[in-house]
Amino acid sequence: MEIVKTIKLIHDYIVRDEEGNETGKVRAIDGVDLDVAPGQFIAVLGHNGSGKSTLAKHLNALLYPSEGQVIIDGFDTTDDAHLWDIRQEAGMVFQNPDNQIIGQIVEEDVGFGPENMGVPTKEIWERVEESLKTVGMWELRKKSPNRLSGGQKQRVSIAGVIAMHPKCIIMDEPTAMLDPSGRHEVIRAARALNQVEHITIILITHYMEEAIYADKVFVMDEGKIALQGTPREVFSQVDRMKELHLDVPQVTLLAHELRKAGIDIPEGILTKEELAQALHLSKPKETRA
Secondary structure: OOOEEEEEEEEEEEEEOOOOOEEEEEEEEEEEEEEEOOOOEEEEEOOOOOOHHHHHHHOOOOOOOOEEEEEEOOEEOOOHHHHHHHHHHEEEEOOOHHHOOOOOOHHHHHHHHHHHOOOOHHHHHHHHHHHHHHOOOHHHOOOOHHHOOHHHHHHHHHHHHHOOOOOEEEEEOOOOOOOHHHHHHHHHHHHHHHHOOOOEEEEEOOOHHHHHHOOEEEEEEOOEEEEEEOHHHHHOOHHHHHHOOOOOOHHHHHHHHHHHOOOOOOOOOOOHHHHHHHHHHHOOHHHOO
8 A cells, every 4th residue: 555645636726815805816736646666756846936845734734735645654644633643643744843843852852853753762762863863863852953054954854754663764855955965964864764775755856866766756847746666767867957957967968968969879868877888888899899
């Protein structure tokens, strides 16, 4: 059974005038079908206004469908009786970690969620230790979050979600406010959660390089899924991605331009190592080292 499933999901934002009267609607999501299996790493891409962050909020029941269904681990998000179950199963990491961190010291912040769930005190501290070690923040457990870097704060936010033992974590542009070093820290933590802890990850991002590690990529445009497939399948379509106002990873673009220049290398190269190997194999035999 899918851990996340949307069925013909539609979401309309209501537009109101200054007096609060409804004047119209704006369709942010338009008939999206999404299936995510347990343990998958999914990336959702799209330019600003494509609907990807609205979709993310549906996966944690922060928004409800205008039409269609969202089902999280068997629970319909419109069923208020299971709202807490849904938010426990599908944790959310937001763009700005300062909006998610509330504790005075790191370990207290991470323990806040399990405490609200009624987890016994001994188990709370076990979860805090487990979660902070998972994201590499155990040594800083006594620090004030205010003294951490952006990447470290975001890892604390992720630890707080992990401590509630979710099956799935939705990350809504978690690296958008971070420098390259912080982005690397957060994506490395996300990959470890997926590969080691087998937690389903749904990463909403506009950084193409972050999507190369995904099992599957969905590209959104005007509220619809415009492209889907493996990272290699999606990023091979360089011209189509440009039509959707999106880039591809720099190394993929370089490989694409080299192909256009007549060099015999495959489309969809995702890493520098792949490009180096492809260039080596493309040389005539007599010139190879």
